[in-house]
Amino acid sequence: MCFYDYDNETLFTGDVADGRGTVRDSFVYITDVQGFYDSMEELSELNVGTLLLGHNYLPYQRAVLRGRRAKGLIAHTVAINDEIRKIILRLLKTYPQPLTAAEMSALIVPRIGPGYVLPSQEPNPTILAHLRALMEENRVEMTERAGSKLWRLR
Secondary structure, three states, rough: OEEOOOOOOOEEEEEEEEOOOOOOOOOOOOOOOOOOHHHHHHHHHHOOEEEEEEEOOOOOOOOEEHHHHHHHHHHHHHHHHHHHHHHHHHHHHHHOOOOOOHHHHHHHHHHOOOOOOOOOOOOOOHHHHHHHHHOOOOOOEEEOOOOOEEEEOO
């Protein structure tokens, strides 16, 4: 949920616009890729003079951004998710065998930002959401083998 003050052109996004996440933590998890892109498009159309974030997000490491940086972080958040999709497709094209979402998460999350670690062996929810969206687009498919869900290109 975001709040926008039209009179002062101030947008509070909390964790919606998250850039590359924080120095110590991964990017914010999304579960609905299309909803994410729709929301980012709406936010990018606002006249934002001041952006109030939930944390000091990278690349700026500040929770209050003004001017170019305010709009820039929204665009940067979209770019990160575009990059995730490209990396997923590249991994699936490059690896000779299908991969689990957890394997892809272990390969992708450290590439997205400095010091990112996965909190567990579970797949990153954002990567899993992108896999599901790519499956809906008929670009990837999921199969099951020995109790594991494996992803590969169509």
